[in-house]
Amino acid sequence: MLEDCCAFELTTHVDSRGSLTVFEAGKEHWFPIRRVYYLHSIPEHASRGGHAHKQLKQIIIAISGSFDLVLDDGTARKTFEMRGPSYGVYVCPMTWRDMKNFSDDAVCLVLASELYDESDYYRQYDEFLAAVNRGGRSA
Ligand code: TYD
Secondary structure (H helix, E strand, C coil): CCHHCEEECEEEEECEEEEEEECCCCCCCCCCEEEEEEEEECCCCCEEEEECCCCEEEEEEECCCCCEEEEECCCCCEEECCCCCCEEEEEECCCCEEECCCCCCCEEEEEEEECCCCCEEEECHHHHHHCCCCCCCCC
């Protein structure tokens, strides 16, 4: 459900040498992290995402630059403006996501609860919607 996805501020320590932002799973919620990946060198006008996950939980952070993250649970849609490295969004399972409007310097960091598993994906929106309407997470 979209209400289960939420934005949060990561703790940032700022001093004369710059800033250090920290995420501690377990302390600031949710799940042990089993995989980290990041999107970078994204061409102008490219979009990413375009899928949902059956089980996977993720945290998305714009560690550099900016982009828009659109989340859709099959009934409602919400856009998060990813504009800083201290701002994270938790994306719960069964949420369709699209990412667009990347700035030149955008780097999108993703913290994920599981290893990569293609069978966990819905890559067709109509299949995702059908699963939502069945009320389950099964394929
Ligand atoms: P894709 O799902 O299309 O990326 P995005 O969600 O950003 O639009 O993934 C691009 C390619 O990378 C695809 O061939 C699958 C592969 N991939 C991995 O091998 N491991 C991973 O952890 C991820 C996220 C993708």
